[in-house]
Amino acid sequence: MTTTPGQLVDLQGHPDFPHAAPTPDHFIPLLYLAGLAAASGEGTRVLVDGYAMGSLSVTSYTLGSNGITFGGSGGAPALPDVPAGETNL
Secondary structure (H helix, E strand, C coil): CCCCHHHHHHHHHCCCHHHHCCCHHHCHHHHHHHHHHHHHCCCCEEEEEEEECCCEEEEEEECCCCCCCCCCCCCCCCCCCCCHHHCCC
């Protein structure tokens, strides 16, 4: 996605694809960004990449953000120190 966004559709042939994108709504939005990136001749950049609570993961991409400096080492931000009974997390 970051270097050859036009080839994103080839991921459907990967054996783990059904596990990573179990329903189309998990994958189709990424196709829009891949199409825009391929048409612009630019690659994308990772905006968010991380895990939370052991099983929730997300990777978000951005296009045309070359002037933005991303801080930190990546990954999910630290969760607030809130007792489990007082949140819907």
